[in-house]
Amino acid sequence: MPRTDAVLADPRLGTAAGRLGRALVKAAVVRAQERARTGEIAPGEVADAAVAGLPEHATTLRPVVNATGVLLHTNLGRAPLSAAARDAVAAVSGCADVEYDLATGRRGARGRGALDALRESCPEAEAVAVVNNNAAALVLAATALAPGREIVLSRGEMVEIGDGFRIPELLAATGARLREVGTTNRTTVADYAEALGPETGFVLKVHPSNFRIEGFTAEADVAGLARLDAPLVVDIGSGLLAPEPLLPREPDAASVLAAGADLVTASADKLLGGPQAGLILGSAEIVGRLRRHPLYRALRVDKLTLAALEATLRGPEPPVVRALRADAADLMRRAARLAKELNAHGVAADAVAGEATVGGGGAPGVVLPSAAVALPGEFEPALRERCVVGRLEQGRLMLDLRSVPPSDDALVARAVLSAHSARPAAVGGEA
Ligand SMILES: *Cc1c(COP(=O)(O)O)cnc(C)c1O
Numbered sequence: 001m002p003r004t005d006a007v008l009a010d011p012r013l014g015t016a017a018g019r020l021g022r023a024l025v026k027a028a029v030v031r032a033q034e035r036a037r038t039g040e041i042a043p044g045e046v047a048d049a050a051v052a053g054l055p056e057h058a059t060t061l062r063p064v065v066n067a068t069g070v071l072l073h074t075n076l077g078r079a080p081l082s083a084a085a086r087d088a089v090a091a092v093s094g095c096a097d098v099e100y101d102l103a104t105g106r107r108g109a110r111g112r113g114a115l116d117a118l119r120e121s122c123p124e125a126e127a128v129a130v131v132n133n134n135a136a137a138l139v140l141a142a143t144a145l146a147p148g149r150e151i152v153l154s155r156g157e158m159v160e161i162g163d164g165f166r167i168p169e170l171l172a173a174t175g176a177r178l179r180e181v182g183t184t185n186r187t188t189v190a191d192y193a194e195a196l197g198p199e200t201g202f203v204l205k206v207h208p209s210n211f212r213i214e215g216f217t218a219e220a221d222v223a224g225l226a227r228l229d230a231p232l233v234v235d236i237g238s239g240l241l242a243p244e245p246l247l248p249r250e251p252d253a254a255s256v257l258a259a260g261a262d263l264v265t266a267s268a269d270k271l272l273g274g275p276q277a278g279l280i281l282g283s284a285e286i287v288g289r290l291r292r293h294p295l296y297r298a299l300r301v302d303k304l305t306l307a308a309l310e311a312t313l314r315g316p317e318p319p320v321v322r323a324l325r326a327d328a329a330d331l332m333r334r335a336a337r338l339a340k341e342l343n344a345h346g347v348a349a350d351a352v353a354g355e356a357t358v359g360g361g362g363a364p365g366v367v368l369p370s371a372a373v374a375l376p377g378e379f380e381p382a383l384r385e386r387c388v389v390g391r392l393e394q395g396r397l398m399l400d401l402r403s404v405p406p407s408d409d410a411l412v413a414r415a416v417l418s419a420h421s422a423r424p425a426a427v428g429g430e431a
Pocket residue numbers: 133134135136161167206207208209235236237238266267268277278360361362
C-alpha cells in the first residue's frame with residue numbers, strides 16, 4: 001500500500017491541494033487507499049483513484065438541476081440566480097467597495113447600489129432596507145415598532161411557512177404580544193378597529209402564501225386597514241414588486257404601498273428571483289426607525305447578497321420569472337426533443353404534459369401547465385446521485401422542464417445517459 005505522503009507527492013494532487021486545501025485532498029487519498037485495501041483497486045492505482053475522487057469544489061454543497069416542477073423549491077435553494085447576478089457575486093467576492101467611497105477615500109453608504117435599485121424598482125416606497133431574509137424583516141419590525149406591545153393580527157393569517165416556522169411564534173419571540181382578531185375564515189376591518197388601543201404597536205397583515213381558504217370567507221383589505229389609527233405592516237411573502245398578470249391573486253409591494261400600507265416586507269429569493277434577503281419597503285419614517293434599531297446591525301446582509309440583489313433588480317429577467325412565463329408549447333417541444341435524443345440511446349423516455357407550481361410560499365393553488373420527460377421510476381436514485389432531482393408520479397420519474405432553464409437541457413440529457421449506461425440491468429427498462 002503506498003503511503004499517504006508518497007501519494008500526496010503526485011503533482012496532480014499537489015495542484016488540487018492548492019485549489020481545494022490539503023484536508024479534502026488527503027481525504028480523497030484515504031478513500032482511495034481504503035479501496036485498495038479491500039482489493040477493489042490495485043495499490044498502483046491509488047493516486048489515479050484519488051485524483052478521480054477529488055471533489056469539484058471545496059464545499060459539500062452541490063449544484064442541482066431542479067426538475068421537480070416546483071419553481072421555488074426551498075430545499076433546493078429557492079430562486080436560481082440570473083447569469084448577471086452570478087457574475088456580480090463572483091466579481092465582488094474578493095475585496096469590494098461595499099462601504100467605501102472610491103471617489104473621496106472616505107467611508108461610503110453600505111449597499112447603496114442595491115438600495116437605489118430597489119427603490120427605483122418600486123417608486124411607491126419612500127425608503128427601503130435589506131436584511132437577511134423576510135423572517136429577519138419581521139423580527140426587526142416587531143422589535144423596533146412593538147417592543148412589549150401588541151401586534152394586531154387576523155386569526156386567518158396565523159401562518160406556518162414550512163419546517164415548523166410559524167410567523168406568530170417568531171413575532172412572540174421578540175417580546176411583542178399578539179392580539180388575535182376575527183376568525184379563521186372571516187376577519188373584517190371592524191375586528192381590527194375594535195382591538196386598537198394604547199397597547200397597539202402595529203397592525204400586521206400576512207399573506208397566506210401556501211394555503212387557501214375557500215367558501216364563507218372575508219378578509220380585510222389593505223386600504224381599509226390603512227385608514228385605521230395604527231401603523232400597517234404587510235408581509236407580502238413572495239417579493240413581487242409590481243403586479244404579475246399571471247398571478248393575479250399574489251400581492252405586490254407597489255400596490256400594497258399605494259393602498260396605504262406603511263411598511264411591506266418580502267423575500268428576495270421567491271418570485272423576485274434574487275438571493276436570499278428580506279426586503280423592507282415603506283415610509284421614510286418607519287424604515288428609518290428600523291434602520292436605526294441596534295438589531296439592524298445583526299441582520300444586515302453581506303456584499304455577495306447586495307451584489308446579487310442589485311444585479312437581479314437591474315439585470316435581465318431572472319430564471320424564476322422566465323420559468324413562470326414560459327410557454328407550455330415550447331416546454332413540450334423541449335420535452336419531445338429530449339425524449340427523442342434519449343430514445344435514440346435506448347432509454348425509455350416519453351414527453352408528457354404535466355403541471356408545475358410556483359411553490360416556496362407563493363401563489364398557492366395556481367397550476368402552471370408544463371411538460372416533462374417521463375422515465376422509468378428506477379432512474380430516480382441514479383439521477384439524484386447525479387444531482388438531477390425530479391418528481392415521482394405513479395411510479396414514473398418526471399423531469400419537469402418548467403423549472404429547468406433551457407440551457408440545462410444538455411446537462412439533463414447527459415445525466416440520464418450516464419445513469420442509463422451505468423445501470424445494473426433493471427435501470428432503464430425496455431423501450
Ligand atoms: C416565505 C415567507 C416568509 C419567510 O420568508 P424567509 O425569506 O424565508 O424568511 C414570511 N412570510 C411569508 C408570508 C412568506 O411567504
